[in-house]
Amino acid sequence: MGNLSAKYLGLNLRSPLIVSSSRLTSTLGHLREAEDHGAGAVVLKSLFEEQINFYIHAASAISAYPEADDYISYYTKSHSVEEYLNLIREAKKSLEIPVIPSINCYTSESWTGFARNIEEAGADAIEINVFVMPVDRKKSSADTEKIYFQLIEKLKKVVSIPVALKIGFRFSNVLYMIDQFYLRGVDGLVMFNRFYEPDIDINKMEIVPASIFSSANEIRYVLRWIAMASSQDIRIDISATTGVHSGEDAVRYLLAGADSVQVCSVLYEKGIAYLETMNETIAKWMDNKGFSEVSEFKGKLNHINYGNPSVFERTQFMKYFSSVE
Ligand SMILES: Cc1cc2nc3c(=O)[nH]c(=O)nc-3n(C[C@H](O)[C@H](O)[C@H](O)COP(=O)(O)O)c2cc1C
Structure with missing residues (x-):
């Protein structure tokens, strides 16, 4: 059987499959289950920037929230931050796989210093889920x-563990942004x-909310950019997320150049044990193709390694439109 071990953010993973941030990674029980069923690492459910800001303003909180309801709300939020730090400590004590906490944010204000508490709790790396919604037409891209850059610069000053940024694709030039993240010391991209x-x-x-869970065909929105990003002459790790519903899907992302592959929706649908099936599928595929290590095929079909790189640059279906009546 092929060896599934992979390297991501300088961490040794026994499988490239990571259980991505969600309720599936919110308790020690869930994390243990993920490890027992073959996860290579876990990204904890995100802590929100607002929760951290409540927590760090603890000293002024009681006078700022004189009403009982407000105080309870404050207490719940700050308490949840303590619980989060405890979850990291407990997970580090009882798991062997890497534990990656996550923060959900949209500004670089106040909260960034808190990342050091996460490092001190024993985290192996930190994932920052950042999206700044451009709702003001008077503001340029x-x-x-700039908000992303300020955030990274502040963060890199306070932590020494690897930092991964979980980003969306809504940038005018995502490769430029990746380059700028790299120049500021970001270690990985999700x-x-x-x-x-x-x-x-x-x-x-x-x-109403659109479907919370992904479908497998959503890989199409991501694959091209992983193939492009992994072909740049910079060393920034890539973790693929969105639309991984089978071991085959994970292989697709690895062939495109991902260093690891995150899984969420399918585990909600099929249960955490499905990780085992996915690992088996990857291993079987490797055997069939004669690969004994993931590194032997990782990025084999990315923009630079594929014989015809223009397939990644094409956006219009010209050939198909002319033949489809
Ligand atoms: C119920 C649910 C909760 C999630 N919570 C978080 C979260 O707290 N932080 C985060 O970064 N991503 C969160 N995500 C996004 C997932 O981590 C993942 O990136 C996304 O669902 C795409 O992967 P998938 O196609 O495998 O589902 C959540 C997704 C779901 C479905």
Whole structure:
């Protein structure tokens, strides 16, 4: 059987499959289950920037929130931060696989110093899920991009563990952004986050959330960019996320150049034990193709290694449109 071990953010993974940030990684029980069923690492459920800001402003909180309800809300939020740090400590004590906490944020204000508490709790790396929603037409893309850069610069000053950025694809030039992240010391990219999207219920005439869970065909939005990003002459690790519903899907991302592959929706649908099936599928595929190590095929079909790189640059279906009546 092929050896599934992989390297991501300088960490040794026994499998390239990582259980991505969600409720599936929110308790010690869930984390143990992930390890027992073959996960290579776990990314903990995200702590939100707002929770951290409540926590770090603890000294002024009681006078700032004189009403009982506000105080309870404050207490719950700051308490959840303590619980989070405990979860990291407990996970590090009882798991062998790397533990990667996650922070969800949209500004570089206040909270960044807190990342050191996460490092001190024993985290192997940290994942920052960042998206700044461009809702102001008077602000340029450069204004928005600056927030990402300031955030990374602040963060890299306080932590020495590897930092991965979980990003969306909504940049004018995602490769430029990746280069800028790299220049500021980002160690890894998680491409691409799948955001909450609004939908419309035409019967109720209301805005409702679009499907929380992904489908396998969503890989198409990510694959090209992993193939492109992994072909750059910079050393920044890549973890693929979105649309991984089988071992075959994981192989696709690895062939495109991902160093690891994160899994979420399919584990909600099929249970955490499905990781075992996915690992088996990858190993069997490797055997069939004569690969004994993941590194032997990782990136084999990326932009630089594939014989015909223009397939990644093409966006229009010209050939198909002309033949499909
Ligand atoms: C119920 C649910 C909760 C999630 N919570 C988080 C979260 O707290 N932080 C985060 O970075 N991503 C979160 N995600 C996004 C997943 O980690 C993942 O990136 C996304 O679902 C795409 O992967 P998938 O196609 O395998 O589901 C969540 C996803 C789901 C479905």
